[in-house]
Amino acid sequence: MSTSALDQHREVNAAPGALDAALDAIKQYGVRFVYFQAVTITSRVLGKVVPAEQFARLATRGVMQHRTAMANLQAGRDGVLMAGGVGASEYCAVPDLDTFQVLPWDHSTARVFCSLYEPDHLEENAGVPLATDSRGLLKRLHASFTERTGLEMRTGTEPEMTWEGEGFETTFRPDSSPAYHIEHLERYRAIYQKVIDYASFMGFEMVEGDFEDAGQVELNWMYDHANLTADRLVTYRQICKQVARELGIEASFMPKPGVGYMGNGCHHNWSLWKDGVNVLAEPGRSELHLTDAGRFAVGGVLNHTPGAMLVMGSTVNSYKRFWDAGQFAPSRINWGMDNKTCTMRLSSNGRLEYKLPDASCNPFLTHAVLLAAIDDGLKNQTDPGAPTVGDIMSEVDVAPRVAVVGAGPSGCFTAQQLRKQWPEVEVTVFDRLPTPFGLLRYGVAPDHQGTKNVIRQLSRVFDDRTRFVGNIELGRNLSIEDLRAAFDVVVLATGLSGDRRLGIPGDDLPGIVGSGRFTRCVNDHPAAGDLPTVGRRVVLVGGGNVAMDIIRLLSKQPDEFTGSDLHPDTLGRLRSEGPRRIDVVVRSTPTDAKFDPVMMRELAHLASTEFRLADAGVLATAESSDPRSAALAHVVERESPAAPATTVVFHFGSTPVEVIGTDRAEAVKVRTGVHTTTLACDTVITAIGFESAVNDDLDLTLYRDADPGEDFLAPGLYRTGWLHSSTGALPEMRARARALAARIRRDHAGHHPARPGLVAIPYEVIDRTVDFDGSMRIDEAEVASASPGRIRQKVREVDAMLALARTVPAESVC
Numbered sequence: 101m102s103t104s105a106l107d108q109h110r111e112v113n114a115a116p117g118a119l120d121a122a123l124d125a126i127k128q129y130g131v132r133f134v135y136f137q138a139v140t141i142t143s144r145v146l147g148k149v150v151p152a153e154q155f156a157r158l159a160t161r162g163v164m165q166h167r168t169a170m171a172n173l174q175a176g177r178d179g180v181l182m183a184g185g186v187g188a189s190e191y192c193a194v195p196d197l198d199t200f201q202v203l204p205w206d207h208s209t210a211r212v213f214c215s216l217y218e219p220d221h222l223e224e225n226a227g228v229p230l231a232t233d234s235r236g237l238l239k240r241l242h243a244s245f246t247e248r249t250g251l252e253m254r255t256g257t258e259p260e261m262t263w264e265g266e267g268f269e270t271t272f273r274p275d276s277s278p279a280y281h282i283e284h285l286e287r288y289r290a291i292y293q294k295v296i297d298y299a300s301f302m303g304f305e306m307v308e309g310d311f312e313d314a315g316q317v318e319l320n321w322m323y324d325h326a327n328l329t330a331d332r333l334v335t336y337r338q339i340c341k342q343v344a345r346e347l348g349i350e351a352s353f354m355p356k357p358g359v360g361y362m363g364n365g366c367h368h369n370w371s372l373w374k375d376g377v378n379v380l381a382e383p384g385r386s387e388l389h390l391t392d393a394g395r396f397a398v399g400g401v402l403n404h405t406p407g408a409m410l411v412m413g414s415t416v417n418s419y420k421r422f423w424d425a426g427q428f429a430p431s432r433i434n435w436g437m438d439n440k441t442c443t444m445r446l447s448s449n450g451r452l453e454y455k456l457p458d459a460s461c462n463p464f465l466t467h468a469v470l471l472a473a474i475d476d477g478l479k480n481q482t483d484p485g486a487p488t489v490g491d492i493m494s495e496v497d498v499a500p501r502v503a504v505v506g507a508g509p510s511g512c513f514t515a516q517q518l519r520k521q522w523p524e525v526e527v528t529v530f531d532r533l534p535t536p537f538g539l540l541r542y543g544v545a546p547d548h549q550g551t552k553n554v555i556r557q558l559s560r561v562f563d564d565r566t567r568f569v570g571n572i573e574l575g576r577n578l579s580i581e582d583l584r585a586a587f588d589v590v591v592l593a594t595g596l597s598g599d600r601r602l603g604i605p606g607d608d609l610p611g612i613v614g615s616g617r618f619t620r621c622v623n624d625h626p627a628a629g630d631l632p633t634v635g636r637r638v639v640l641v642g643g644g645n646v647a648m649d650i651i652r653l654l655s656k657q658p659d660e661f662t663g664s665d666l667h668p669d670t671l672g673r674l675r676s677e678g679p680r681r682i683d684v685v686v687r688s689t690p691t692d693a694k695f696d697p698v699m700m701r702e703l704a705h706l707a708s709t710e711f712r713l714a715d716a717g718v719l720a721t722a723e724s725s726d727p728r729s730a731a732l733a734h735v736v737e738r739e740s741p742a743a744p745a746t747t748v749v750f751h752f753g754s755t756p757v758e759v760i761g762t763d764r765a766e767a768v769k770v771r772t773g774v775h776t777t778t779l780a781c782d783t784v785i786t787a788i789g790f791e792s793a794v795n796d797d798l799d800l801t802l803y804r805d806a807d808p809g810e811d812f813l814a815p816g817l818y819r820t821g822w823l824h825s826s827t828g829a830l831p832e833m834r835a836r837a838r839a840l841a842a843r844i845r846r847d848h849a850g851h852h853p854a855r856p857g858l859v860a861i862p863y864e865v866i867d868r869t870v871d872f873d874g875s876m877r878i879d880e881a882e883v884a885s886a887s888p889g890r891i892r893q894k895v896r897e898v899d900a901m902l903a904l905a906r907t908v909p910a911e912s913v914c
């Protein structure tokens with residue numbers, strides 16, 4: 101009759117004398133409790149506590165545990181427990197008696213590792229090894245490898261890890277390294293002494309240790325059979341956690357606890373032995389070399405390295421270690437003779453160092469995969485190619501990771517130009533809003549859809565190397581320094597959202613509204629609030645294109661907005677009851693004014709508006725070839741409607757000197773030459789330029805020494821667009837972006853980028869973000885809900901935008 105693996109294990113434990121060593125230790129140390137330990141797929145240690153008097157009975161029978169424990173009792177997205185579900189049978193954990201150890205910090209407790217089996221009662225597979233027991237898997241794999249090849253894999257790991265807590269901070273000069281400093285080790289004396297003492301008590305042969313970076317310590321023990329090394333690595337972590345508990349600090353095995361610091365690797369140093377001889381080296385040969393068997397084994401491991409990432413670097417945090425290039429983490433699949441920049445290094449004759457695994461790995465799985473890859477290389481005689489020579493890190497021309505803050509036209513043009521001039525570059529474009537395109541969406545007039553169409557062109561900028569990250573406000577959700585720590589290059593393109601004030605008495609009276617706020621309201625910007633009431637007498641200060649937009653918006657009749665995206669409610673607020681008069685106060689002459697002739701000429705299409713000049717003489721002195729004067733003449737000399745709904749009067753060469761009013765603006769005193777006129781009004785709109793908003797959280801004062809016309813603020817930090825200089829239309833923004841991209845390329849070509857980019861941004865920040873697809877969902881919903889005669893109806897509340905952005909379409913859920 102055949103017996104199962106479970107039966108055989110029980111028989112071994114029940115054999116005469118098998119329990120003696122454990123029972124002696126129980127007696128000698130007064131052990132009262134024993135942990136029956138198993139190791140999960142993520143290398144978490146779990147198990148049961150057994151009173152010492154039950155040890156002999158349960159050591160020969162085993163303890164039962166729910167099988168989903170091997171997947172950390174974690175549920176999938178469907179809420180079903182992984183690795184079997186709630187109704188799955190339990191497994192049986194039987195101790196491997198040679199792992200019995202008394203805990204050095206409390207002799208009343210011992211621990212033993214268990215092998216796991218399917219339970220006896222199954223109709224099929226009763227008592228076979230449990231497939232999800234990674235520790236058992238390594239044991240079986242190694243045993244069959246040895247049986248077939250006569251070889252045994254020995255390994256020694258380099259368990260880097262980080263200590264953190266009060267009194268254990270590491271201070272050192274920026275741009276230097278605390279590595280190997282005995283001073284730092286001295287401050288960590290309590291830590292390393294306890295760890296080494298405890299580990300030695302548990303049978304480790306401790307050999308050396310050092311301090312490597314802020315909080316990072318590596319303590320090594322002697323290499324051994326891979327199965328033992330894996331057991332010890334798990335035990336080592338338990339020891340470190342205990343020491344941390346005793347000292348009131350934290351012991352972390354995160355692969356990358358912080359950007360800019362060394363990651364916690366767990367290099368596996370390995371060799372292959374047959375009959376006590378290391379087959380990777382030729383006996384007696386001293387120069388660095390590798391035998392054929394060694395070369396084939398290396399070939400196998402390199403061949404399987406892409407797939408091996410699943411277990412060598414299995415967490416999101418693992419990838420941060422690899423992204424932080426320049427910090428001794430490998431970035432290419434290669435090998436070399438004592439070359440620290442390679443994934444596999446022949447560090448000395450007979451010893452190969454595999455740098456892929458990190459501190460959080462499951463050592464049973466990493467060793468199992470390493471062994472299987474070696475086996476495959478040996479079987480297939482895989483050629484690893486010639487060893488890599490030289491510093492692979494400095495040879496790789498990796499493009500930098502760039503953060504652009506502000507997804508307005510300037511930010512988008514910058515991303516576009518960077519990708520055009522340096523295709524490998526990775527760009528992340530942040531914006532405080534859930535949608536990109538800045539003033540193209542919220543400034544350019546709703547009846548200028550032709551200009552807004554640039555959005556279509558800019559939408560093509562976003563792909564897998566140019567990401568949009570919306571709903572992140574610099575200064576609130578992230579600081580400039582956060583971004584500079586995460587990205588090689590940061591470009592500020594946040595525009596200017598404040599309206600320049602008139603700077604005259606009375607300029608703070610209610611009833612005065614800046615053109616920025618006015619146009620944001622008209623464009624349904626979520627932070628703009630309601631459109632201020634505009635009465636029948638308006639004084640508009642300014643003679644640029646924005647002023648032209650405002651004249652048009654205040655003068656157009658409802659049917660003239662067909663094809664726009666003006667919200668019907670906004671239209672209602674723009675209209676006045678009865679005829680309206682707009683006095684436009686322009687400082688310069690028509691020739692020197694800022695408006696584009698084409699914008700002025702467009703006014704001539706307003707059918708129910710009459711245009712006049714306060715002083716007809718301004719055109720008499722203009723050159724006939726002057727395009728602005730010609731455009732103005734075209735507008736004011738056109739035949740006026742019989743009963744105008746709006747009358748626009750231009751006051752060129754005029755400057756406002758005071759806003760008059762008690763509770764709100766009632767009139768504006770204007771000087772024209774030596775004359776002063778008072779223009780009655782109920783609303784004043786200023787269109788005289790933009791500046792940083794007063795409540796802007798973005799503190800640029802640190803960079804106030806930067807030359808006003810300069811796009812460079814500090815190393816790796818630039819600005820562009822309106823933030824660079826406060827005027828200009830889209831063609832100028834594109835030209836600035838092109839020049840800036842060229843400058844970034846010049847400044848950063850040949851530099852080795854060191855920063856990981858978006859992955860370094862904390863999860864709680866990333867959690868709130870909206871990606872480009874999300875922003876497109878908002879766009880689609882707006883187009884779908886357009887009212888008759890409109891091309892879209894913008895969503896005005898950020899919460900509603902976020903809800904739309906996060907609604908995943910049914911067809912994409914599988």
Ligand SMILES: Cc1cc2nc3c(=O)[nH]c(=O)nc-3n(C[C@H](O)[C@H](O)[C@H](O)COP(=O)(O)OP(=O)(O)OC[C@H]3O[C@@H](n4cnc5c(N)ncnc54)[C@H](O)[C@@H]3O)c2cc1C
Nearest residue numbers: 506508509510532538539543573574594595821822829830
């Ligand atoms: C009313 C108006 C009408 C215009 N009409 C035209 C026109 O018809 N044709 C034309 O060519 N040009 C027009 N322009 C000019 C054009 O809009 C600008 O040239 C252009 O928008 C400037 O681009 P920008 O990216 O520098 O700034 P913006 O367009 O303002 O973009 C800045 C972006 O940064 C984001 N942001 C701001 N602060 C933060 C922060 N702290 N964190 C994260 N993100 C932030 C904003 O949300 C915004 O998306 C007009 C401008 C205005 C004001």
